[in-house]
Amino acid sequence: MEMNEKSTSRREFLTAGLLAGGLAVVAGCSSKKSPFDPEAGDQVAASGEKVKLLSVDGEIIEVDKAFLKPVPDLPQVSNEAARIGIPGKKFAMVIDLSRCKSLKKCQTACNHMHHIHPGQNWIKVYPMQDAEHTSPYWQPTTCMHCDEPPCVKVCPVDATFKRQDGIVLIDSDRCIGCRFCMAACPYSTRVFNWEEPGLTKEIADKPYSCETSVPQKKGTVGKCDFCPDMVRKGSLPHCVSACPNGVFFFGDMLEDSVTNGSETFRFSDLIKDKAGYRLMEDLGTKPSVYYLPPVNRNFPFEKHDEEDSTENKSTSKS
Amino acid sequence: MENLEKEQIVQDLLPQEFGKQGKIWVACLVTLCLIGFAAYCHQLSKGLVVTAMRDYASWGIYISNFVFFVAISLVGSLITAVLRLTDVHWSTPLTRIAEIIAVSAITFASIIIVVDMGRPDRFYNLFLHGRLQSPIVWDVIVITTYFFISLLLLYFPLLPDLKIMLKYKERTSKWMYKLYTFLGSFWKDKPEQFSLSNKAINILSITIIPVAFSIHTVTSWLFATTYRPGWDSTNFGAYFISGAFLVGSGGVLVAMYVFRSHYKLQKYITYDHFDKMGKVVVMLALLYLYFNVNEFLVPAFKMKKPEEEHLKGLFTGEFAPIFWFAITTSMLLPILILIYKKGRRPFPAFIAGILVVIGSWFKRYIIVTPTLLHPFLPMRDVPANYHHYFPTWEEWAICIGSLAGALLVITFFARIFPIIPIHETITETEEHEHDKK
Ligand code: SF4
Ligand code: SF4
Numbered sequence: 001m002e003m004n005e006k007s008t009s010r011r012e013f014l015t016a017g018l019l020a021g022g023l024a025v026v027a028g029c030s031s032k033k034s035p036f037d038p039e040a041g042d043q044v045a046a047s048g049e050k051v052k053l054l055s056v057d058g059e060i061i062e063v064d065k066a067f068l069k070p071v072p073d074l075p076q077v078s079n080e081a082a083r084i085g086i087p088g089k090k091f092a093m094v095i096d097l098s099r100c101k102s103l104k105k106c107q108t109a110c111n112h113m114h115h116i117h118p119g120q121n122w123i124k125v126y127p128m129q130d131a132e133h134t135s136p137y138w139q140p141t142t143c144m145h146c147d148e149p150p151c152v153k154v155c156p157v158d159a160t161f162k163r164q165d166g167i168v169l170i171d172s173d174r175c176i177g178c179r180f181c182m183a184a185c186p187y188s189t190r191v192f193n194w195e196e197p198g199l200t201k202e203i204a205d206k207p208y209s210c211e212t213s214v215p216q217k218k219g220t221v222g223k224c225d226f227c228p229d230m231v232r233k234g235s236l237p238h239c240v241s242a243c244p245n246g247v248f249f250f251g252d253m254l255e256d257s258v259t260n261g262s263e264t265f266r267f268s269d270l271i272k273d274k275a276g277y278r279l280m281e282d283l284g285t286k287p288s289v290y291y292l293p294p295v296n297r298n299f300p301f302e303k304h305d306e307e308d309s310t311e312n313k314s315t316s317k318s
Numbered sequence: 319m320e321n322l323e324k325e326q327i328v329q330d331l332l333p334q335e336f337g338k339q340g341k342i343w344v345a346c347l348v349t350l351c352l353i354g355f356a357a358y359c360h361q362l363s364k365g366l367v368v369t370a371m372r373d374y375a376s377w378g379i380y381i382s383n384f385v386f387f388v389a390i391s392l393v394g395s396l397i398t399a400v401l402r403l404t405d406v407h408w409s410t411p412l413t414r415i416a417e418i419i420a421v422s423a424i425t426f427a428s429i430i431i432v433v434d435m436g437r438p439d440r441f442y443n444l445f446l447h448g449r450l451q452s453p454i455v456w457d458v459i460v461i462t463t464y465f466f467i468s469l470l471l472l473y474f475p476l477l478p479d480l481k482i483m484l485k486y487k488e489r490t491s492k493w494m495y496k497l498y499t500f501l502g503s504f505w506k507d508k509p510e511q512f513s514l515s516n517k518a519i520n521i522l523s524i525t526i527i528p529v530a531f532s533i534h535t536v537t538s539w540l541f542a543t544t545y546r547p548g549w550d551s552t553n554f555g556a557y558f559i560s561g562a563f564l565v566g567s568g569g570v571l572v573a574m575y576v577f578r579s580h581y582k583l584q585k586y587i588t589y590d591h592f593d594k595m596g597k598v599v600v601m602l603a604l605l606y607l608y609f610n611v612n613e614f615l616v617p618a619f620k621m622k623k624p625e626e627e628h629l630k631g632l633f634t635g636e637f638a639p640i641f642w643f644a645i646t647t648s649m650l651l652p653i654l655i656l657i658y659k660k661g662r663r664p665f666p667a668f669i670a671g672i673l674v675v676i677g678s679w680f681k682r683y684i685i686v687t688p689t690l691l692h693p694f695l696p697m698r699d700v701p702a703n704y705h706h707y708f709p710t711w712e713e714w715a716i717c718i719g720s721l722a723g724a725l726l727v728i729t730f731f732a733r734i735f736p737i738i739p740i741h742e743t744i745t746e747t748e749e750h751e752h753d754k755k
Contacts, residue, residue: 107699120373124699141695154543156454157440157447176443177366177436180454182376186545188693192376192436195367218365219436280694283545 077232079171082210085163090288091226092166093142093240094249094258094270097294100125100138101245101302107140109242110224114213117197122189122224123239127303136301137294140247142239143168143189143224144279144287151181151190160221166253166288167226169210175220182221186283190223226250236261245298324744328482331736331743332489334581344729347722354719357712358433366436368712374697375690375707380434382682383717385558387427387724388461388537389678392559393566394420394468395530399523408594410746411586411738415573417472418737419566422727424465424533426720433716453539460532467526474515474522477505478741494734534562541685547617547625548689557609561678564602568652568674571595573728575668577737586738589663596662599674603649603656610645628692637688644684648677 047066055061107123116122122142129136145168152162159175162168182190197216204215211229216222227237231250235241240248241261251258251267258267270276276290336344361368371378397416401409432438448455480502487495505511538558541549551557574595578587617625618633632641652670655661661670687707691697697705709717731737 119701121699124695126695126698150545154452154454156449156452156458157443158449159443159447174440174443174447175437176440178434178454179376179436180452180540182373183541183546183690184544186694188374188695188697191373193365194369194372195365221436 076209076229077211079173079208079210082169082228083161083163083171085165085167086228086232087164088254089165090253091145091231092251092253092258092267093145093226093237093289094251094265094267094276094292095140095142095289096247096249096274096292097137097139098292098297099245099247099299100140100294101299102127102138103244105242105244106239106248109238113227113238114222114225115197115199115203115215116191116222117193117195117216120191122191122222124189127301135294136303137297138301139291140239141187141189141279142289143226144187144285144289145226147286147288148284150184150186150285154180154184156180165228167228169225169228170213170221170223171208171210172213172217172220172222173208177219177221179221186280186285187287190221192221193218323747327744327747328486328740330583330585331738331740332483332486333733333736336733339580340729340733344726347726347729350722351719351726354716354722357715357719361433361712361716362438368710370707370710370713372704372707373700374693374704375687377434377686377690378707379683379686379709379713379717380430382679382686383720384427384430384434385537385682385685386565386679387423387430387720388533389558389562389682390566390569390675391420391423391427391464391468392530392534392562393570394471395526396563396566397570398471399526399530402519402523403527407746408591410742412570412574412591412595413475413742414472414735414737414739415577416566416570417468418728418731419569419573420468421465421472422724422731424461424468425727426724428461428465429723430717430720433720453536453543456536457533457540460529460536464526464529464533467522467529471519471522471526473501474519475739475742476735477502477511477515478507479736479739481505481507482740483736497734531559534558541689545694546689547622547628547692547694548685551613553609553612557606557613560602560606560609561681564599564606564648565675565678567595567599567602568648568671568678571599571667571671572675575664575671577732578664581732581737583738586743592664592667593659593662596656596667596670599667599670600653600656603653603674607649607653610649624692624694628689631688631692632684637684640680641684644677644681646677647673648681651677 045066046064049065050062051065051068053061053063102125104125107121107125110116110123111121114122124141126139126141127136128139145166147162147166149160149162149168151160152168155161156178157174157176159171160168160181161171177192179192182192193216196218199215206215208215208217209229211225211232213222213225230237236250236259237248240250243260246260246262249258249260249263249265249270251264253267256267258265258270270292271290274292276292278287278290280287357368369378369380394417397409398413402413432441435441444455444458448458450456480498483490484495484498484502490498535555535558538554542551542554544550571592574587574591577583614629614632618629621629631637652674655666655670655673661667691705691707
């Protein structure tokens with residue numbers, strides 16, 4: 001929660017910074033028209049109240065408050081830029097299994113933010129037991145954002161692609177719906193839009209962005225995208241900030257740090273000290289998601305059996 | 319004397335109009351096609367949700383049907399090319415049957431793969447953005463190549479026959495006459511033309527063999543290039559090809575019987591043909607059986623953890639009835655029937671052929687779906703109906719419609735063109751006579 005607030009204020013600050021930058025440029029051009037003119041007709045009168053802003057060149061400037069117009073969001077990056085990725089980054093996730101009690105807040109947040117078809121999930125939380133006498137535990141899975149992604153190898157049209165920052169994304173405007181990638185992914189992480197994903201008109205009419213994976217489209221695949229849109233804004237993926245137990249850590253391997261919002265660790269130390277591992281290492285897919293073994297657990301393993309019944313209720317209409 | 323015989327052959331082999339039976343047959347096939355088409359329109363408007371495929375069973379009977387079509391189409395290359403190059407003459411009357419099976423099967427393989435796509439409207443992306451590293455793109459390339467080579471292999475041997483048919487104007491309707499003229503009026507039976515055409519057929523017969531091997535090997539790679547238990551096998555290419563030759567030869571047995579009894583071709587498709595084709599089928603069934611033993615016994619011996627659930631599902635679990643049904647009908651029973659001389663008479667051979675074809679269709683189902691329902695991680699966080707797969711009526715209708723469509727193409731072909739090569743039959747009889755003298 002705290003993290004969320006922090007990120008919003010950071011975003012506002014950035015927005016204001018951008019505006020100020022624009023102002024400086026336009027002022028230099030000595031245009032008569034104020035760039036902050038709303039539509040012609042309703043002129044904004046200066047309020048006299050000034051705010052201090054940081055310009056793009058690092059100078060502190062003052063702007064009249066009435067000229068500040070909040071921009072709802074940073075503009076989405078183009079799909080070409082989304083294919084390249086964020087330069088100089090290599091994203092990774094660490095999932096601490098000792099903290100998970102299958103609250104599924106991550107799943108709810110993810111489903112909500114990506115407008116996933118009801119009944120389907122990008123994040124799945126598995127009850128796992130490695131052998132007969134070993135202890136059971138909960139294992140949340142996202143897309144592993146493999147460094148040798150089998151799904152990318154088999155895609156005939158380059159609709160699924162790997163970016164330089166390690167993230168594997170899908171271009172739903174290009175996907176032909178052959179589902180070869182679903183057969184190829186050993187982690188069963190991909191879901192298919194068998195029917196119209198049931199979006200509101202407002203969402204459905206948005207242009208598709210590979211970085212938000214919204215809106216999902218009929219006849220194409222979807223999967224966890226590591227929320228690059230959030231990352232671009234300097235925020236954490238939705239699952240990371242939604243988990244009250246701090247199970248998910250996200251970060252940049254080149255910076256060698258991962259955070260769950262409240263705690264930050266050196267990635268290499270964390271993996272070394274807690275004996276981190278990756279799923280199905282033997283397949284050679286080289287996942288970007290690491291797991292910390294379920295030792296010294298915060299919670300006992302309790303299997304809530306009501307799960308299956310809720311699942312049945314949410315059976316998609318067919 | 320000789321002339322009379324020639325005349326007789328031509329009269330026997332010229333395409334005949336549909337009788338009552340033929341008309342009913344065509345009507346049935348057209349109805350099935352239309353039902354399939356209606357089901358497809360329904361699927362187009364609603365999306366693939368009308369199928370029983372879901373996130374785990376993400377491929378279903380469309381893909382098994384596709385594999386089946388590709389498999390059966392391989393027979394064209396076996397009968398025309400392999401037997402031709404090895405100088406086997408008994409198969410001459412069967413070449414055209416095999417080749418039209420190949421062409422129509424490969425056509426419907428392409429159609430069914432489009433049916434399986436979530437976004438058929440974006441098919442052009444394969445050409446705009448196609449990437450050579452994907453086995454799907456390899457499949458597109460080799461299937462197109464195979465289609466055109468097969469078409470040419472059907473066409474060239476047809477040329478002398480077209481000339482014969484043009485002579486019998488009274489036996490053809492107007493549009494067919496036009497079609498023959500369009501296709502074959504340049505053919506004058508000149509020796510140069512024959513030598514050119516023979517050369518072309520020889521070259522095509524040689525090229526079609528690697529292409530045929532490729533189409534089915536690449537199709538097997540759609541599965542074998544993934545990690546999944548049951549597909550992750552180095553044996554897959556050979557396993558698929560041997561199975562393909564088997565189902566194709568089974569199909570030829572069936573077609574031989576039907577054409578023979580319907581068009582009264584007893585003189586041309588003889589007991590001897592059934593005997594020899596029967597032996598071929600036995601040999602191929604044994605070969606396929608050998609690959610099946612490899613494919614299942616070796617993993618079952620080790621019972622690696624991820625394979626275990628899948629194999630148990632096949633041997634004794636959910637899929638056991640279909641699995642054993644497929645093994646028995648596509649291999650064991652046909653071997654038992656055809657291994658005896660009595661079993662290679664036309665009717666029992668026909669039954670064996672039908673068993674092979676039906677068993678093989680279900681064998682393809684067993685290859686595709688059970689594997690998908692046994693993923694590495696357990697099935698989780700999905701609606702309950704995602705855990706199983708049983709095809710919906712739309713899927714059945716479309717698959718049956720596509721099978722009917724393939725039969726329809728073969729039927730119409732036999733209506734328009736002689737299904738037994740006239741010219742080659744005449745030459746061979748003449749040679750035969752000559753030998754006797
Ligand atoms: S986990 Fe699956 S979908 Fe994600 S990158 Fe790896 S293979 Fe692709
Ligand atoms: S379903 Fe879409 S993303 Fe997956 S392999 Fe096919 S075209 Fe690529």
